[in-house]
Amino acid sequence: MISVEEALDFLLDNARGLDTEYVSLGRLSGRVCAETVHALTTQPPFPASAMDGYAIRFEDAQQGNALKVIGEAPAGKSYAGCLKKSEAVRIFTGAMIPAGADHVVIQEDVERQGADIIIREKQHQQRHIRAAGIDMQKGDILAEPGTTLHHLHGSVFAAANIPHICVYKKPRIALFSTGDELIDPGSDLEPGKIVNSNHYALTALIDHWGGIGTYLGCARDTEDDIAILYEQGRHHDVIVPVGGASVGDYDHVRSTFTQLGGNINFSKVAVKPGKPTWYGALDRTNVLGLPGNPASAIVTACLFLQPLIRALAGQTVPERKWHIGKLATDLPANGRRENYLRAVTETDRSGNILLHPAEGQDSSLLKPFLSCNALIRRKPNSEKLQAGALTEFMTLTRSS
Incomplete structure (x- = not known):
């Protein structure tokens, strides 16, 4: 591993x-x-009026002054002339400021008398002009x-x-399930059958992470069935087989992969849940095999598939930064695999993040994902932790 x-x-x-x-x-x-x-x-490409009003010279803005209105500057059509002393141009929001003007007096501050305006309110400073750029x-x-x-x-x-x-381009991710025991939602549950559910979460997460997820279907536990789906996935950027990667007599995902010319780079990861996670290449197509147990598939997708999609999509993948929170309950010592525990976060009155590990951590459990929004990280061989101890966690990605 x-x-x-x-x-x-x-x-x-x-x-x-x-x-x-x-x-x-x-x-x-x-x-x-x-x-x-x-x-x-x-x-803006030119000095523009920020208000409806009159473009004037600020030196003419004394309260009580009368100014002659010599033209108009609506948005999209500039006034071609140049203002002189005691002149004004009617101007509207977004219009270019006429040459010679350095202030806009808003229309509420003047009184219009025929061709003139009278400045009724004191103008304290040059205003209402947006400078170019x-x-x-x-x-x-x-x-x-x-x-x-x-x-x-x-x-x-x-x-x-x-x-x-x-x-x-968005990475194209081909996903397929494996297992004679899997049936579609809504089917009659015969003895020994279970509902095929993993791909609904995984395709949603793939799309949320910036990829294009395509579910190819569910292969029966035969090399021929599995080979067909590998061939269908060859023109994608990543193939993600889910399940069938353990050591049972009916686990043919990796053996079929190698028979098709695939090269396996690693076959197990020291992680819990998710030890059977594996990675290789089929020609130029990445192949990331995920475990079939639901929690294992989702956790390892968050750990490995998400950064792979980001890298393929041209993003600079930053180093993982761990959040720090306080445990709400005790945790036992950890084994030799890095462990990720589903948890719910809570912020206390002091602003501290409290971590409540889910009661059930079995890799077959899906229901905890309805409420859990974090994964507590336990390093290999870490000691028992008491409630209140600080520990690392990552946000659990949930598509919305």
């Missing part, structure tokens, strides 16, 4: 970045930028390669006059 860190390092070292594509500004959320994005224009300057860097783009990037890029962005 190799350690969790060794397995993760191997996965990331062998993850090849995917090709790129251009996408429209309305489809950027969650995509990973593949280029340095520079602003193509200054924003206060948002961004042409050439400003707006995003770097590896940046995960969010909902608001599209508007920023649009304001910078950028029509589309080069991003990494």
